[in-house]
Amino acid sequence: MTAKIELIGVKKRFGSKVVLDGIDLAVEKQSSTVIIGGSGTGKSVTIKSILGILTPDEGTIRIDGENVTRLRGAARDPLMKKFGMLFQGGALFDSLPVWENVAFGLIQGHGVARAKAKDIAIEKLAKVGLDSDVAYLSPAELSGGMQKRVGLARAIAADPEIIFFDEPTTGLDPIMADIINDLIVSTVKDVGATALSITHDMTSARKISDRIAMLYQGRIVWQGPTAEIDRSGNPFVDQFIHGRAEGPIKMAVKA
């Protein structure tokens, strides 16, 4: 079966710093994969390369079997309509009210009429546990947890085929983090999407994923089913999931 997302030998460097050093990863349709790894290991660069925000120096990225590595401009538009993304900081547009943030992709990307897009936005906000009063607030008036919920509603607004989650629980208290994790699981299942997330929060990773891949120094050092991560036998994974200072992973002090 063709993988929904496939990365083959993807490399990316910034100046002399090698960030991705030959990533090979396959994400099956309607599965949920989490990439774990410390800060600066290339997790965000991996997602941004798939999204087309960054262009890999080498390697191939396929979506539904189609090579999209260097697809840009108008040719990329149909592909972008398959994607939804929850950013680490929410990345909500502070000049727009909440409902317009959620409806943005529908109005601008999919050409849905504003009135209809507004109804869909309010419906999606309800799905992430926010009532219609929130729709008229500015993002600056929301707490961190509410901003994540709005970001999630925006990510699922157009019923995307693939949803990316960038550190979905960073900066949230444990209870709100668990609520967001539950919402991610339920909304991804509800939309029937394929999910690819990056996080260093193991509680979140265990909860939202079917498979986990560990990234270290620009390479996938282990990947497998989430249920098997505790018996991976991989010293990098063991050190990371137990949060030990001692082990093969050396933390970089400079970006």
Place this chain on the structure above:
Amino acid sequence: MNFFAVIGRSVLTLLAQIGRVTRFTGQTLAAIFSAPFYGRLLVQQIMRIGYFSLPVVGLTALSTGAVLALQIYLGGNRYGAEAIVPQIVVLGITRELGPVIAGLMVAGRVAAAIAAELGTMKVTEQIDALTTLATNPIKYLVVPRLLAAVISLPILTAAGDSIGVLGGYLVSTYNLGFTGSIYLKNTVDFAKTEDITSGLIKAAVFGFIIAIMGCYNGFFSKGGAQGVGAATTNAVVASSILILAADFVLTAILFHT
């Protein structure tokens, strides 16, 4: 460090910067002519860039016109040529001071605001979010600001020209003993269409420079609050310098000197 290496590195950095600005400008110009078109955003930006700049441009023009009339009167007095005040005020304002003052004032106000807004959007990943929502950030953010600045600056300059001439008129009639009707007749008789249109053409070019510099510096800012601060400063400094340089070049071209 080797002296020549320092010079070489500076030149390479400058050339790379010019290349990036040129590519950004090219991408923006190409985006103007392809759908979708964001009319609502264009109107919104015309209000922000043009309408809300009117007080500062008007006040500066009024003051400049008044001071210019005083200086010309005092200078002309040495040769018994003080009667030439209305002619020189209208020439100086429409050809030179109107567009340059409007350009510099808007550069300070608008280029800084654009760079700060887009810079904040960049560092908070809002620009990346636009891409993920199938929206071209250059088309959505840069094109409306560029068009709004190119449309607004000539209108602001035309208003500034009128207010500047009014400043000269007020000082001349209340302080310098000119008769109002004669002052106005001399102004209207002396001013030629090309004096006014040359200033408006300059203003449109200055608007282009302000928008591109504000957007470019905001778009490529990095490093959080400090990066946004640096982008804002760079936008104002670069647009001000380019306005002065463009003014010289345009004067030479428009008046065939």
